[in-house]
Amino acid sequence: MPNNQFKRGELYSFITGKASTALARRLQKNFKQNGVDITIEQWSVLYHLWKQDGLSQQELCNATFRDKPSITRLVDNLEKLKLVKRVSSKEDRRMNLIFLTETAKRMQDPTMDLANQTLNEALVNVPQADIELCKAVLQQVYDNLK
Amino acid sequence: MPNNQFKRGELYSFITGKASTALARRLQKNFKQNGVDITIEQWSVLYHLWKQDGLSQQELCNATFRDKPSITRLVDNLEKLKLVKRVSSKEDRRMNLIFLTETAKRMQDPTMDLANQTLNEALVNVPQADIELCKAVLQQVYDNLK
DNA sequence: TCGAATTAGTTGCATAACTAACAATATGCC
């Protein structure tokens, strides 16, 4: 039985597994406890719209690393929650531009504060240099695969 | 507009986002192209059973960092595929012990080879020391949150 | 020893993911 068959599998679970899941769940929990009633997936879309309003769905796909059907549904649900509105582009009528509602704009500061606080908890005892190296490794993994 | 509101958000997407998604998708694609008809989530369960057969569902929860309903359903689907069997434990009748079928045992070598090959692709140009540091960072993040 | 608390697993509900197939619009080449 070749035991080294399993060596890299452990790494797989590190990259795809526990830290990201734990962070996502903690963020979700903190949102809920503070009356922010959105999912972290919805947050990740709002996040990019807070940086720049009026992105197209395709641009949201690129920004969030999701495919088109995923963004369609996330925007559907955000529209149901009255947090965004689809506006058909006048230059290219295939495109929907996604705009924040006033409600969603008012959520930015408290929600980003909560998110940053959660990240701070997550990164206790992690030196900044290590964070940077970790980012570089994950970026390299991404580049290797794309 | 406080732009540093977004500083840590970028890191969030690194930890939860693109590398892990890209790796999961590549692994799934490689499985499919080589006639391995299981999902990567199912693979992650088989992975631990290949290391040690006859784990309980709770042990699979701990090993894969999933909750109990997730494991219940993954085992349901693996049973439908005739890759595992639930056997009620004689010592503690609350427990199901999960055993691999012969079909699943025969899948181990080719499937682990494919997975390791994919991990090797993913880790091109990443020094071993950096991998270790990255693992340590993600472990610390996990410990900080659990 | 009996009843409360704990533990293992299941079920229901909502959200989200990927794949594949599709419609509508835009582009580009002849």
Add this chain to the structure above:
DNA sequence: GGCATATTGTTAGTTATGCAACTAATTCGA
């Protein structure tokens, strides 16, 4: 202009996740 091709977004079907509520079996303490 007109048809092939590419791009943007939607729909359908399967799988997976999280949470909450639940059943059944076990353990522990008064």
